[in-house]
Amino acid sequence: PRLANQIAAGEVVERPASVVKELIENCLDAGATRIDIDIEQGGVKLIRVRDNGRGIGKDDLPLALARHATSKVYSLDELEALNSLGFRGEALASVASVSRLTLTSKPAAQDTAWQVSAQGRDMAVDLTPAAHTDGTSVEVRDLFFNTPARRKFLRTEKTEFNHLEEVVKRQALARFDVGFSLSHNGRTIHALRPAATPAEQQRRIAQLLNPDFMNNALVIETERAGLTMTGWVGLPTFSRSSADMQYFFVNGRVVRDKVIAHAVKQAYRDVLYNGRHACFVLYLELDNAAVDVNVHPTKHEVRFRDQRLVHDFLFSQLHRALAEYRPDGQSL
Ligand code: ADP
Ligand code: MG
Numbered sequence: 001p002r003l004a005n006q007i008a009a010g011e012v013v014e015r016p017a018s019v020v021k022e023l024i025e026n027c028l029d030a031g032a033t034r035i036d037i038d039i040e041q042g043g044v045k046l047i048r049v050r051d052n053g054r055g056i057g058k059d060d061l062p063l064a065l066a067r068h069a070t071s072k073v074y075s076l077d078e079l080e081a082l083n084s085l086g087f088r089g090e091a092l093a094s095v096a097s098v099s100r101l102t103l104t105s106k107p108a109a110q111d112t113a114w115q116v117s118a119q120g121r122d123m124a125v126d127l128t129p130a131a132h133t134d135g136t137s138v139e140v141r142d143l144f145f146n147t148p149a150r151r152k153f154l155r156t157e158k159t160e161f162n163h164l165e166e167v168v169k170r171q172a173l174a175r176f177d178v179g180f181s182l183s184h185n186g187r188t189i190h191a192l193r194p195a196a197t198p199a200e201q202q203r204r205i206a207q208l209l210n211p212d213f214m215n216n217a218l219v220i221e222t223e224r225a226g227l228t229m230t231g232w233v234g235l236p237t238f239s240r241s242s243a244d245m246q247y248f249f250v251n252g253r254v255v256r257d258k259v260i261a262h263a264v265k266q267a268y269r270d271v272l273y274n275g276r277h278a279c280f281v282l283y284l285e286l287d288n289a290a291v292d293v294n295v296h297p298t299k300h301e302v303r304f305r306d307q308r309l310v311h312d313f314l315f316s317q318l319h320r321a322l323a324e325y326r327p328d329g330q331s332l
Pocket of ligand 1: 022026029030051053054056065090091092093136
């Protein structure tokens with residue numbers, strides 16, 4: 001039943017941000033090193049995501065829009081062993097059913113690009129030749145044009161774009177090796193080259209979050225018993241406008257997790273003082289077998305095989321780093 005639930009995971013398309021999330025994950029699954037995202041009107045009018053990944057062959061193009069087209073899922077074991085971001089094979093089909101979607105792609109081995117499109121439930125299976133360099137573009141227009149009830153739930157253009165930008169930010173923080181660009185109504189919002197060196201990575205973080213964060217953050221770099229944590233935690237000298245600056249990544253994936261949140265919060269509370277919001281960008285690396293990333297279809301959740309071990313590691317390492325920052329015991 002768990003497998004069935006995971007596959008039947010229903011509506012992945014809640015708002016423009018969820019579409020962008022699925023499309024970016026597909027690009028990453030395809031090995032893209034560059035992802036360009038163009039948005040109009042908060043994503044309601046247009047979401048276009050272009051990548052330089054391995055592409056989809058002509059014959060597979062119509063299949064990519066069919067529900068459960070993915071050939072990846074067979075058993076729970078395989079599901080758990082799976083390291084790709086997609087596994088339900090229904091994201092594109094779901095998006096296509098509530099928008100006007102065009103999929104254009106060219107694998108490097110193919111001479112020309114081909115294109116398929118779908119409008120709501122009517123899927124046009126005819127393939128047309130198209131112009132496209134190696135890689136894939138997905139164009140999603142008029143989201144929820146045929147489901148007015150859902151369209152009604154969308155917020156203002158600005159709010160929808162903010163949600164969407166947050167998705168891009170998280171992916172850009174998770175994958176320094178990939179270049180990202182994001183534009184809204186023709187204006188460039190982010191232009192990020194792949195960041196290989198620590199200096200480039202810091203620049204990316206400063207650019208995405210708050211330039212002041214890097215100047216007021218403690219560098220974390222610690223390893224114990226197969227667990228590695230790197231990143232930055234904000235010091236009390238960092239005053240930010242938003243309380244929501246908590247970014248945690250497990251094995252390169254964006255993650256929100258209660259165990260993690262609790263450990264970090266406790267370390268902060270112990271060393272600093274109560275009520276202060278923790279600000280952090282932290283990367284945890286551990287053996288893939290020690291963590292289950294397929295707990296929830298949206299995959300923001302993880303389940304650690306040994307929650308206590310992870311919690312204690314995060315807490316003790318952060319606690320020590322923060323305490324060392326004020327060796328004289330003076331209050332910050
Ligand atoms: P899933 O990612 O779960 O397999 P999707 O509906 O998101 O399902 O995508 C369906 C299929 O289309 C993918 O399995 C993949 O083969 C192909 N695909 C989608 N987007 C891309 C892309 N950007 N590059 C290459 N292949 C893609
Ligand atoms: Mg997918």
